[in-house]
Amino acid sequence: MAKRLLGKEVNQALNKRITENVNLLQNQGITPKLAIIRVGENPGDISYEKGATKRCQTLGVACEKILLSSDSTQEELLKVIDRLNKDDEIHGVLLLRPLPKHLNQEQIENALVPEKDVDCMTDSSMTGVFTGKSIGFPPCTAQACMEILDHYKIDCTGKRAVIVGRSLVVGKPTAMMLLSKNATVTICHTKTKDMASVIREADIVIVAAGRPGVVDAECLRPGQIVIDVGINVDQDGKLCGDVDFSQAETIVDAITPVPGGVGSVTTSVSVSHVVEAAVKKAGLQ
């Protein structure tokens, strides 16, 4: 049976790092602070907000919630972002998305200064990921995958990594991050032919397709490490990933479960970005 790569084990290590930095900041009289902007009452947004708020509290990070009605205007949103940009006590900003359709989301995203962009929503932060320059932070989910590999001491150098999915939020940035870890990186997507044989070539498989069961026994072989980024709801109403877990765990060497894998690390990563932003701002790093 495959070893389970558990989010909670990764989080323990991550939280230790976060706590050390929070202590460092508190010694300087600084409390790291996250602002969460939610527009409307989307249940997914509310659930994510609850998780992030709780994690912040546990770790000594302050949290300001900015709740706006779903008919807020572009100007109102931009004014909020502008205020947060200027507020010296706010170190990171999470904007829950997608925004209601009447808003120009791209303009609002790019109004945030990259130093406070803890989930890579600005073009500048994305440039940092692509070029390797130190601008902003990488997307939390992509970095969560790297944190899992790092925690379990999975060396990527010279390994074949295959990413299923080419999204700007996960697929592409994860490819760039694996490349900088010296993996040989392949990106698959819906137009890939014979995806199963491409995935079988991989030593490390990152699955971010957004479709349950897209990776099953046919795609897998012994020796592989599988990171499942997908979060879906199956026919029985239960959470599941993009990988057929029951098939996969009898074949591969190691796999992240869903729930309990990448998703839970993602929240910790976003908090760690807030703390890192505060540390950088204070010149402690």
Next chain:
Amino acid sequence: MAKRLLGKEVNQALNKRITENVNLLQNQGITPKLAIIRVGENPGDISYEKGATKRCQTLGVACEKILLSSDSTQEELLKVIDRLNKDDEIHGVLLLRPLPKHLNQEQIENALVPEKDVDCMTDSSMTGVFTGKSIGFPPCTAQACMEILDHYKIDCTGKRAVIVGRSLVVGKPTAMMLLSKNATVTICHTKTKDMASVIREADIVIVAAGRPGVVDAECLRPGQIVIDVGINVDQDGKLCGDVDFSQAETIVDAITPVPGGVGSVTTSVSVSHVVEAAVKKAGLQ
């Protein structure tokens, strides 16, 4: 013997497109104009400048050369860029690089407005390539590879494309552009294990390693299309690519020669970007 994918054939088609746009502009009383900035007397820069100037003349694109001494200051360079940003008659700017070491090249590069950044030297233009947003232009060399594939009607959808080299100028942007053409894309580099077998998987091979002979018979198989981005000088002082051409042309289906392949298309692409910039500015597109 492999079919030769010839730069001059691609250029004929490209130049036709350029000329059509130049005529369109001239009907509006507009002459597209490129500014080339050269700092110092590097022979490679001078040679590139000559080629670009000549190509501009042939195609009806005006060209302003700004020649600065190698001891120019950061402020002087920034002042030049600022002037070119504001000059309504300049549609594109090429800064020959690398700059002398005493200059902060990154700051100078990013001082240019992306609309005039015809060879993707700003972070904003690079973001455009990574995200697919319409910001600036892609790097000329990466686009030259795409122009060659397009001209010879090589459909990338579902094909396996392998890129040798992970540079920000060629490898990474080419990967993104092939991905948007629906290829399954693999990026190899110096840390890749058994590169020969990875390259043999490819239907389309883009070689941008900067080392002669990095791709030879062992890496190749019948049916492949090979685009050689390398420009090196061999032991006899002759130009050669990264691919062992004499071995390759007996095996693969099609290959670009060096010289006469990608390099010559790159110059045309840079001119086409100037003209496109002028067309966009005039609202003709």
